[in-house]
Amino acid sequence: xxxxxxxxxxxxxxxxxxxxxxxxxxxxxxxxxxxxxxxxxxxxxxxxxxxxxxxxxxxxxxxxxxxxxxxxxxxxxxxxxxxxxxxxxxxxxxxxxxxxxxxxxxxxxxxxxxxxxxxxxxxxxxxxxxxxxxxxxxxxxxxxxxxxxxxxxxxxxxxxxxxxxxxxxxxxxxxxxxxxxxxxxxxxxxxxxxxxxxxxxxxxxxxxxxxxxxxxxxxxxxxxxxxxx
Numbered sequence: 109x110x111x112x113x114x115x116x117x118x119x120x121x122x123x124x125x126x127x128x129x130x131x132x133x134x135x136x137x138x139x140x141x142x143x144x145x146x147x148x149x150x151x152x153x154x155x156x157x158x159x160x161x162x163x164x165x166x167x168x169x170x171x172x173x174x175x176x177x178x179x180x181x182x183x184x185x186x187x188x189x190x191x192x193x194x195x196x197x198x199x200x201x202x203x204x205x206x207x208x209x210x211x212x213x214x215x216x217x218x219x220x221x222x223x224x225x226x227x228x229x230x231x232x233x234x235x236x237x238x239x240x241x242x243x244x245x246x247x248x249x250x251x252x253x254x255x256x257x258x259x260x261x262x263x264x265x266x267x268x269x270x271x272x273x274x275x276x277x278x279x280x281x282x283x284x285x286x287x288x289x290x291x292x293x294x295x296x297x298x299x300x301x302x303x304x305x306x307x308x309x310x311x312x313x314x315x316x317x318x319x320x321x322x323x324x325x326x327x328x329x330x331x332x333x334x335x336x337x
Contacts, residue, residue, distance in 0.1 A: 109140075109141070109249050110247065110249070111141045111245050111248070112246050115141050115145060117135075120134065122243070125216070126212075126226035128218060128223070131169045134169065134173055136254070142225055143177045143181065145245035147180075149238060149241045153229075155209065155230060159187035159208055160210060161191060161208050161211075161263070162190050162199075163190075163192065163193070163199035163211075163213070164213040165293045166292075166293055167215060167223055168318065169223050172254070176252075176254045178256060182253075183250040189260050191262070194293055194297070195267065199228075201266055209227075209230055210227075210228040212225070219320040264297050272301055278306040279306060282306075283307045284309075285307045286309075287302065287312060288312045288313050289315075295311075299311065
């Protein structure tokens, strides 16, 4: 199959951050097309591409999409650093520190029957110019075999250190903090960070079923309620 066919065969589109669409539209050939188009975009921009960082959220469809990405990258001779389930900022942080491009399989807060891909250059998330270049790519998708590499914990450790090293271990001593975990990719590392800083943490609402929650809107609403009292 050709890249351009995969890019144009569904209603998947770039939005505010990343390409998103129904899981039913993220067929293997479509995921492969977006992956290879990203690789070619980086190469056209003169970016060295020996390895790529890859992460996922907790959506049921994310591991399968990641396996296709890893398979395509392997077919292109690109090493994959697979970091498993982790917050998107954790993947971006580690990739930027390593000078590596990255792909995050996540639909953020949209419903579980949808998913998406976020693409990162070594210096940060791609912009609209990059998106246009990605969507213009052409060529054949190579034969590939989907697979998931062993999970690497370094990105989570980098993220953990970022939020603990600047503080003393007792900075939150005496605090009781409720942590709404739902299906957040970062629920375990968030718990570890808070406990390491001395807080007593009460875990709330952990779910193995994906919860579509716009955390930014939720946080703004909570802050408004607190201000209005």
